[in-house]
Amino acid sequence: MLLSPSDLQILVRLEQGMTQSQIGNDLGLEQPAVSKAIRAAERRLGMTLAHVDGRRLKLTNTGREVARAAAGALIQVKAVDDLIVSLRAGRMKHTRIVASSTPATYLLPRIIAQFLGRHADAQIDVEVVSMPRLWGEFASGAYDIALTPRLPFSGRVRVEPVYVDPVLFFSAPAHRLATQPRIAFDDLREEQLVGKFSEAYWGRFHDDLRERECRFARSIDLSSAEAVKRIVASGVGIGVLFESAVKAELERGDLVSLRIGELAYEQTYFLVRSESEPTPQAERLCTFLREELSRMRTT
């Protein structure tokens, strides 16, 4: 190993612009130890990593390249540390899933409940993370499985599409359009559209409706699917969410689905795992998720 984790910590901090003194304080090292570590690493590598500029130690372009490449190794070191802390806390058998809000709220609970029913000793944590943060969280190594819409997947991961969730328009059963078999765009001009439009997917969806000349009198932007359903159920406007989020209300008759012109949208969810060997429980859960999501899709 040409560079130790300590060397990498120093390089990454120099790249962040920290002084030797700040790095020393951060890592619990004497200040001269910082420059000594760098000089020793330079001797091993045969390349100059840093030079003194005034009173500061600054990375050379080579040093910057190594520091950037080091980040991946440090993430893995941190993942081991996180695992140890987690194992110490008695969470040894936990399988950790990270998911975006719709699958975490409406797809996973029932499936995980079934899994736990079959595997009494299994322990599963599901964490809901917003889309912009989701990939960074998974890549940190803190999770075994991710269930997510398409993201810029990278690194050594296995990605498979497991579920397609159609977009559904819906209203209260008493709504004037609820009984129409197919609604024309012109019928919507006086209506309010209720959805989660501040989220990236729904923002794009909203723009696309406009491009297709499908115009509503007003949009009501809410941050949660439950709020969208409740406001629509109270008779206000037409709601739009993924089918999985309104399935229960449709089955109960609290809401009815609407067919608007030829509009058809959907979201594909992907099951993501590290290519590394999973724990037996994570492997079992992945297989179960895949089977159950496939069954839900076909039914």
Add this chain to the structure above:
Amino acid sequence: MSQAAFPGGLDVRRAAAGILAVGELNVIRELVTGKTQVEVGDHLHLEQSTISKMLKSAEERAGFEIVTVSGRRLQLTAAGRELAIAGERVIRAFDELDAFVRELRLGQTGTVRFLTSSTPGSYVLPEIVGAFLRERPNVSVEMQIMPVSGLWQAFEAGQFDFAVAPVMGLPKELSSEPLYSDAVVFFAAPNLPIASKERVTLGDLAGETLIGKFVDSHWRRIFRELEEAGFRAKRRVTIIPPEGVKRMVAQGLGIGVLFAASIRRELADGTFIPVHVATAPLREHFCIAMNPKESLSPSAAAFLEHIRASISYAVEE
């Protein structure tokens, strides 16, 4: 990574390097395949007693059992197996980093970042960059082309490996080496009457409209040299990009003035005719400039060698 992330009285120095050393993780991951302690020792060139000490020390710091003894074999506990999987990722990441560093040292990977002015950037260096990238497919080259007016300021601010630019205006704190010199060429559309003259005097030229990049400092100097030789222009049209100069000359508007490198192809295919002006040859010298405090990365050094080998300083007429 802060101390607070490691409860259990860990010393900060250890936390900076990770709770477990990479060597300890290496031993743990070896055990996942069911090897005996002897086999692990042989594979990693470690004494059995060393392995025992490493595992004991790792267990103390982790705060839980990592292995159990089963006859002559060490078996990983459930927690140990999880650690072995995570350790495998760590070892692989460090192996990848080592491979990257070795490639970096050989100049076979990494990024070369340099600044250049428009003529070398658009007409001299692209083919050289292309040939270099074919030789070293894992190296990236970021070539930023800038007008000379803002080039040195950008160089100072931008962590570039080097610059290729006119010698004129080179800041004195940078070191430089000559790279090539380029002739100033006067040219015209074939149908322009002056294009048919074998020799054009400065007096003839004074009746024409000159089209060129006269705002750049080195071009201003070239123009001053012409004026010192007695030239007075009827009209100057200034256009910054060389391609703009060429398009305007192609319209028959006047005589273009550019460096030979940027007009070579059009002169060869007859799009333009060289106008031979009776004056001392005008030239600009281009150099490689570097910050003497910075050491070049191996890939940047290799690229500079490639540039030097590809460009002759000998005058190209």
